[in-house]
Amino acid sequence: MELETVSLGATGTRVSELAFGTWRFGHENDDGEVEIGEERAHELLDAYADAGGNFIDTADMYGDGDSERFIGNWLADRDREDFVVASKIYWPTRPDDPNGRGLSRKHLRRQVDRILDRLGTDYLDLLYVHRWDDDTPADEFMRTLDGFVRDGKVNYLGTSTLEPNAWKVVKANEMEYEPFRLAQPRYNLVNREVEPNYLPMCDDYDVGVVPWSPLAGGFLTGKYSRDEEPPAGSRGATDQQFRDSYLTDENFDVLETVEAVADEVGASTAQVSLAWLLEHDAVTAPIVGARTVDQLEENLEATRIELSDEQFARLTDAKSV
Numbered sequence: 001m002e003l004e005t006v007s008l009g010a011t012g013t014r015v016s017e018l019a020f021g022t023w024r025f026g027h028e029n030d031d032g033e034v035e036i037g038e039e040r041a042h043e044l045l046d047a048y049a050d051a052g053g054n055f056i057d058t059a060d061m062y063g064d065g066d067s068e069r070f071i072g073n074w075l076a077d078r079d080r081e082d083f084v085v086a087s088k089i090y091w092p093t094r095p096d097d098p099n100g101r102g103l104s105r106k107h108l109r110r111q112v113d114r115i116l117d118r119l120g121t122d123y124l125d126l127l128y129v130h131r132w133d134d135d136t137p138a139d140e141f142m143r144t145l146d147g148f149v150r151d152g153k154v155n156y157l158g159t160s161t162l163e164p165n166a167w168k169v170v171k172a173n174e175m176e177y178e179p180f181r182l183a184q185p186r187y188n189l190v191n192r193e194v195e196p197n198y199l200p201m202c203d204d205y206d207v208g209v210v211p212w213s214p215l216a217g218g219f220l221t222g223k224y225s226r227d228e229e230p231p232a233g234s235r236g237a238t239d240q241q242f243r244d245s246y247l248t249d250e251n252f253d254v255l256e257t258v259e260a261v262a263d264e265v266g267a268s269t270a271q272v273s274l275a276w277l278l279e280h281d282a283v284t285a286p287i288v289g290a291r292t293v294d295q296l297e298e299n300l301e302a303t304r305i306e307l308s309d310e311q312f313a314r315l316t317d318a319k320s321v
């Protein structure tokens, strides 16, 4: 199969219609086990690239830098120009250092150089602020980020997870600096908090939307059931926060509609959940995650699914927003 490309929001760069997320590379779960080590990480990246994927999402804190290191080692055997690489800065990277976090000029400058070093590249295609920093004046971080673009260290800026504070993006984008051209909110069939304000803001300001957790961390694959323990090895089995936020009666009600549509189109629930985002007018490219190559291959096949208008509307209406 060959993924198609789309415009990266209102920029001149083309990215594959599904991005690949590397949050779980080097990530230690609640049991202290590394979820995806370097060998598997490279197999996953190979599978994604073999399918025509070019849009890789990471962050400075994923696996405490290991996600970027694994990607950098993998890119060393590839042509870096074939890929659009995004990373993020905000979360603490030096626990005892009061300046080892956030969007201060000091932390941003330190982190961008560390990111480039780990990835083995001299520029990032896209740098997101992982969260807004209320302790740093917006003028300070927007001016610093603007400098990265002017210096050629970064091509585009993005912002992540600011719903419901759409006004913060507006405030930043109305300054005289390089604006946020992409937004990365959580968005999937059960997490719809961006719909009332955030997505209309993105539309109005030409900010592309790159949703994270498009499968609700695996909930929308249908492998969880109301009355059974999460399957061994799944995120639900190893992550209390996931269980608390996703394994709810309200979400299982939505899942019933997804399963019904999946039966109708002869696809998996994961594929239908992704197809809903792929067909969504507001969405640029969802960032799909996967722990195994089989999961990734199943997810990439979602690009072949076509939903009817009625099926799309039924999925949209499965949760009242």
Ligand SMILES: NC(=O)c1ccc[n+]([C@@H]2O[C@H](COP(=O)([O-])OP(=O)(O)OC[C@H]3O[C@@H](n4cnc5c(N)ncnc54)[C@H](OP(=O)(O)O)[C@@H]3O)[C@@H](O)[C@H]2O)c1
Pocket: 020, 021, 022, 023, 024, 057, 058, 130, 160, 161, 184, 211, 212, 213, 214, 215, 216, 217, 218, 219, 221, 223, 233, 234, 235, 236, 270, 287, 288, 289, 290, 291, 294, 295, 296, 298, 299
């Ligand atoms: N900006 C932010 O704040 C933020 C936050 C979170 C994520 N992200 C980005 O978004 C990316 C995706 O997030 P996510 O991992 O939560 O995405 P997701 O696609 O919603 O969930 C991925 C997880 O679901 C399970 N899964 C995926 N496909 C499956 C399949 N076909 N069958 C069965 N299980 C399947 C796997 O977990 P198990 O097999 O372990 O259950 C996999 O790790 C991240 O890697 C990261 O790049 C950004």
